[in-house]
Amino acid sequence: ETGVTQTPRHLVMGMTNKKSLKCEQHLGHNAMYWYKQSAKKPLELMFVYSLEERVENNSVPSRFSPECPNSSHLFLHLHTLQPEDSALYLCASSQEVVDSPLHFGNGTRLTVT
Amino acid sequence: KQEVTQIPAALSVPEGENLVLNCSFTDSAIYNLQWFRQDPGKGLTSLLLIQSSQREQTSGRLNASLDKSSGRSTLYIAASQPGDSATYLCAVFSNDYKLSFGAGTTVTVRA
Numbered sequence: 001e002t003g004v005t006q007t008p009r010h011l012v013m014g015m016t017n018k019k020s021l022k023c024e025q026h027l028g029h030n031a032m033y034w035y036k037q038s039a040k041k042p043l044e045l046m047f048v049y050s051l052e053e054r055v056e057n058n059s060v061p062s063r064f065s066p067e068c069p070n071s072s073h074l075f076l077h078l079h080t081l082q083p084e085d086s087a088l089y090l091c092a093s094s095q096e097v098v099d100s101p102l103h104f105g106n107g108t109r110l111t112v113t
Numbered sequence: 114k115q116e117v118t119q120i121p122a123a124l125s126v127p128e129g130e131n132l133v134l135n136c137s138f139t140d141s142a143i144y145n146l147q148w149f150r151q152d153p154g155k156g157l158t159s160l161l162l163i164q165s166s167q168r169e170q171t172s173g174r175l176n177a178s179l180d181k182s183s184g185r186s187t188l189y190i191a192a193s194q195p196g197d198s199a200t201y202l203c204a205v206f207s208n209d210y211k212l213s214f215g216a217g218t219t220v221t222v223r224a
Binding site for chain 1 (some may be wrong): 117118140144147149154155156157158162164202204206210211212213214215216217
């Protein structure tokens with residue numbers, strides 16, 4: 001039990017589909033993150049939310065749309081993805097954006113066909 | 114832009130041997146450095162966090178050192194066990210509020 005729960009664990013979608021990834025943290029943290037992990041590459045930060053406000057958008061294509069309705073939940077809405085978007089998508093949380101350890105979920109393995 | 118490098122990319126050792134994992138970063142203006150462990154198909158687990166003012170942190174068999182001026186950190190794992198087999202990543206939190214990850218070192222401990 002990591003304290004950060006991601007669903008679904010696996011997702012296969014076509015390029016014309018619309019789907020959403022969900023993340024929930026039970027740690028009382030104020031900051032939440034989306035990261036993308038592709039094979040043999042360093043983790044890439046996608047979005048950062050602090051107290052439900054987006055504080056970082058790391059030049060992510062608009063086909064990825066985040067939503068943070070409250071400090072415990074984070075979504076990543078997906079539409080018209082490309083095969084190169086296939087990756088492990090990791091959600092994380094921390095007490096604050098600065099100087100706090102990150103706690104990660106187990107990720108959603110996304111395959112775009 | 115902060116660049117984080119981990120060498121080697123993979124490491125295989127017999128059980129009981131000490132592990133030494135290296136991490137280097139290009140910009141010494143950092144808040145902290147974290148070491149993570151990732152098991153196959155899983156998320157990351159935080160192992161140690163070293164503040165920029167600290168030289169090292171210890172937790173059980175793990176010891177991490179930080180030399181900010183030279184842009185280096187080393188993670189030592191004493192008396193390795195097969196359960197230590199995983200990928201180890203370091204991440205640097207820079208003064209521009211960005212967290213940059215290395216690509217990781219994949220460790221295999223042979224029984």
